[in-house]
Amino acid sequence: MPEKTNDKTIYSLLEVTKSIQKTLSERYASAFWVKAEMNKLNHYPLSGHCYPDLIEKKNGKIIAEIRSTLWKDDYVRINNLFLKVLKEPLKNGISILLSAKIMYDPVYGISLRILEIDPSFTMGELEREKQATIEMLKQEGIYHSNRSLKISLLPKKIAIISVGTSKGYLDFMKIIEGNEFGYKFFHMLFPALLQGEKAVESITAQLQRINQVKEHFDVVAIVRGGGGETGLTCYNHYRLAREIALFSIPVITGIGHSTNETVAEMIAFKNAITPTDLADFLIQKFNQFSLPVLKCQNLVADKARQVLKEEKLKLYNNVRYFRSVTGSILIKNNAEIKGRQNSLLQSSAFLIRKEREIQKSFLTRLTKTVSLFFCDIKATIKLSKTKLSDRTINFIHIENVKVNHLEKNVRMMNPENVLKRGYSINIANGKAVKSILQIKDGELLTIITADGKVVSKINIINQEET
Amino acid sequence: MNETPNYTAAFEELQMLVAEIEEGEISVDELSDKVKRAALLIKICRNKLTATEGDINKVLKELEASDDINDVLS
Numbered sequence: 001m002p003e004k005t006n007d008k009t010i011y012s013l014l015e016v017t018k019s020i021q022k023t024l025s026e027r028y029a030s031a032f033w034v035k036a037e038m039n040k041l042n043h044y045p046l047s048g049h050c051y052p053d054l055i056e057k058k059n060g061k062i063i064a065e066i067r068s069t070l071w072k073d074d075y076v077r078i079n080n081l082f083l084k085v086l087k088e089p090l091k092n093g094i095s096i097l098l099s100a101k102i103m104y105d106p107v108y109g110i111s112l113r114i115l116e117i118d119p120s121f122t123m124g125e126l127e128r129e130k131q132a133t134i135e136m137l138k139q140e141g142i143y144h145s146n147r148s149l150k151i152s153l154l155p156k157k158i159a160i161i162s163v164g165t166s167k168g169y170l171d172f173m174k175i176i177e178g179n180e181f182g183y184k185f186f187h188m189l190f191p192a193l194l195q196g197e198k199a200v201e202s203i204t205a206q207l208q209r210i211n212q213v214k215e216h217f218d219v220v221a222i223v224r225g226g227g228g229e230t231g232l233t234c235y236n237h238y239r240l241a242r243e244i245a246l247f248s249i250p251v252i253t254g255i256g257h258s259t260n261e262t263v264a265e266m267i268a269f270k271n272a273i274t275p276t277d278l279a280d281f282l283i284q285k286f287n288q289f290s291l292p293v294l295k296c297q298n299l300v301a302d303k304a305r306q307v308l309k310e311e312k313l314k315l316y317n318n319v320r321y322f323r324s325v326t327g328s329i330l331i332k333n334n335a336e337i338k339g340r341q342n343s344l345l346q347s348s349a350f351l352i353r354k355e356r357e358i359q360k361s362f363l364t365r366l367t368k369t370v371s372l373f374f375c376d377i378k379a380t381i382k383l384s385k386t387k388l389s390d391r392t393i394n395f396i397h398i399e400n401v402k403v404n405h406l407e408k409n410v411r412m413m414n415p416e417n418v419l420k421r422g423y424s425i426n427i428a429n430g431k432a433v434k435s436i437l438q439i440k441d442g443e444l445l446t447i448i449t450a451d452g453k454v455v456s457k458i459n460i461i462n463q464e465e466t
Numbered sequence: 467m468n469e470t471p472n473y474t475a476a477f478e479e480l481q482m483l484v485a486e487i488e489e490g491e492i493s494v495d496e497l498s499d500k501v502k503r504a505a506l507l508i509k510i511c512r513n514k515l516t517a518t519e520g521d522i523n524k525v526l527k528e529l530e531a532s533d534d535i536n537d538v539l540s
Contacts (some may be wrong), residue, residue, distance in 0.1 A: 186520035212532040293511040300504040303487040
């Protein structure tokens with residue numbers, strides 16, 4: 001009961017708050033539908049209760065705010081409903097249509113007790129937000145920005161935004177690291193939360209980090225998987241979508257879900273439904289590069305072989321032609337040589353014959369001349385012989401006559417004959433005495449006669465007078 | 467060209483070379499050189515596919531440096 005002091009009625013705080021509680025419960029007896037933004041869910045895992053902050057904003061400013069309570073059972077029921085309908089849990093920052101009662105507690109004050117939240121309203125709101133994000137990006141002219149970048153011919157340096165232990169990351173790495181073609185990638189993990197309300201901040205921060213070392217990378221891959229289909233509205237968030245759209249190297253996504261595409265996926269350079277598909281996309285890029293290379297290789301080899309074959313054939317034909325030409329030239333020349341040989345033989349035989357005839361005629365002429373000459377000589381000799389014999393005979397005859405005469409003379413002269421005729425030879429001192437002067441008185445004189453010698457001594461010498 | 471061309475350059479050169487060979491305007495004299503060059507380019511392209519480039523440590527170092535700057539600024 002209130003105290004009364006002087007002119008003042010004084011209530012205790014409890015009395016006041018109880019009064020408020022009473023008034024309010026009478027005034028707001030039934031539940032009613034309220035449209036509000038759930039700024040914070042404030043879920044306490046230990047108790048399982050939630051104390052969401054509900055606000056209303058106008059031009060970005062909070063114009064109304066009230067606390068609310070969502071008891072554990074209601075929370076679990078509503079959250080399941082949301083997961084089923086929206087693929088999203090109850091979370092901070094969503095617009096909700098809630099059925100609530102006004103509650104007043106003397107200790108905890110005024111709050112709304114949430115009985116029901118209509119997921120279809122939130123879904124519409126989320127869809128509206130998504131469309132708003134798309135609209136804003138389009139208005140800024142950056143909706144196609146990332147998609148119009150040029151991806152490297154070989155996107156081999158990958159900055160991966162993911163969770164190192166997630167199934168999606170492992171699936172992605174399995175293909176990137178162990179691909180059958182032996183392609184090698186350079187990759188680096190930039191860990192980030194990939195779903196739920198904190199994902200926007202986390203992914204954006206990692207994108208900014210990557211941006212600082214972007215020259216080391218060809219592509220950014222946002223890889224998520226194994227986390228179910230929930231908590232993906234973050235990828236519709238304008239700030240994240242804008243970051244991706246404006247990123248200076250291609251951003252590719254493999255977020256792994258089967259429901260509506262998120263804005264981030266729409267504007268990404270390439271979106272694959274699963275991390276595995278995303279990795280295959282990169283492998284495909286390598287193949288796209290590798291196959292033409294292989295094709296080029298085969299083509300170069302084929303063409304080279306073909307050129308060589310053609311040249312070989314050309315050469316072979318030339319050789320054959322050359323051979324046939326030279327062969328026919330040889331045959332021709334051979335025939336010519338043979339012809340010449342024959343004609344040489346013929347003409348030499350002819351020449352020899354001719355020469356022989358000339359020789360023969362010469363010989364005949366020579367024989368004739370010689371025999372003629374010999375005849376002459378013979379005749380001459382004959383004549384000479386005759387002459388010689390005639391003359392000789394004549395000469396001998398003359399000489400004979402001479403000799404006979406001489407012989408007669410000689411015979412007459414012979415001392416024997418002379419001696420016979422009475423003559424004698426006187427020899428004094430060994431010499432025939434021709435003069436008296438040769439002899440002196442007393443000397444011996446040998447007188448030779450025809451039949452002997454007489455030796456006498458000289459007594460008188462009478463000189464004859466004549 | 468002693469410097470190893472990057473894969474885009476190598477690929478483009480290879481395609482040019484192949485086009486040239488395809489045109490059939492190639493003589494036997496050039497053939498050997500061209501084929502050698504093509505083989506080299508193919509090898510380069512192949513190597514690019516199967517070689518890892520880049521150094522994680524380098525990236526990390528640069529990241530650390532920029533993180534430090536950000537820490538100082540914030």
